[in-house]
Amino acid sequence: MSEETFDYNDLNEEEWAKIRHQRLTPKEVAKRIAKILKPNRPDYHYLKKVFQHTRELLEITPEKARKRLPELLTDMELIAFYETVWKARNTNHLVMIKLLIYTGIRNAELTNVQIKDVDLTNCTVRIEQGKGKKDRYVLFPMSFRGELAQYFEKQKLNGAKFLFESNRLGAFSTRRIRQIIKEYSDQSGIEKRVYPHLFRHQIITYLTRKGIISPKLQLLSGHSEEKSLAIYRDLALADVAEEYESAMEKFPVK
Structure with missing residues (x-):
């Protein structure tokens, strides 16, 4: 599945509804969508477009990478x-x-x-x-x-x-x-x-x-x-x- 064949309708309304009404983190949403689309063997560019559309549709703000604090010695x-x-x-x-x-x-x-x-x-x-x-x-x-x-x-x-x-x-x-x-x-x-x-x-x-x-x-x-x-x-x-x-x-x- 390539970028040219991208279609938001690849996710049906029932699937969108489940994602929209569950309290999922952005990472969990991405995993859910990737799992749904896996049988179609999507490529990177296709998934990127889907994730962008999903963020807009669900009004998700991308998470900023968090710096992990080092565990200091006592x-x-x-x-x-x-x-x-x-x-x-x-x-x-x-x-x-x-x-x-x-x-x-x-x-x-x-x-x-x-x-x-x-x-x-x-x-x-x-x-x-x-x-x-x-x-x-x-x-x-x-x-x-x-x-x-x-x-x-x-x-x-x-x-x-x-x-x-x-x-x-x-x-x-x-x-x-x-x-x-x-x-x-x-x-x-x-x-x-x-x-x-x-x-x-x-x-x-x-x-x-x-x-x-x-x-x-x-x-x-x-x-x-x-x-x-x-x-x-x-x-x-x-x-x-x-x-x-x-x-x-x-x-x-x-």
Whole structure:
């Protein structure tokens, strides 16, 4: 059945009446119509026309896609996860995961961090060509500086280009980082799904609850809206650093 042979009368009045008088969601209406028309083997364009007509006839407004909120870890779950990582005594993994948790950088951004991007004096990491093709700086707490400095110097002595490199002398892949986090999550017994981007949601939510306002969070996270860029350009990283440091003093992972 093609678009040219489309006929609204393919659905008889009895079928329309059933659909009209039942309290169905738009998705349920679409399923019902598709089932009725299935014997005619309709193609995509035909079904699209039928669904458009159905929305007009029944005065249905298409549902907007809903963003699914991530299921964050509780403080106890986050501590349990961290303790599992700490007990493994793998410095590479420990520093990597703490940097993810503290900064909220994306998985792909983490894999691209180079030795030259780390500023131990100012407790910042430069994220080069992140999402949106704009460089930015993220903060890490001063309490993490000593641990990161030891790892940093070790990597420099080994001639590493990237901050985190596998045994094959290349940057970790995003897939491998997801695997590492899943392995520790399974070992810790956490039932929730734990993945790199969850830590981004975790820290942004935490800092929001601590009162850091949206424009300052945008500076750290790399989120942007065109209409708000004028506000964000006027902010300096130094304006955020003090509030970030104060908020991180009570963060559950030390």
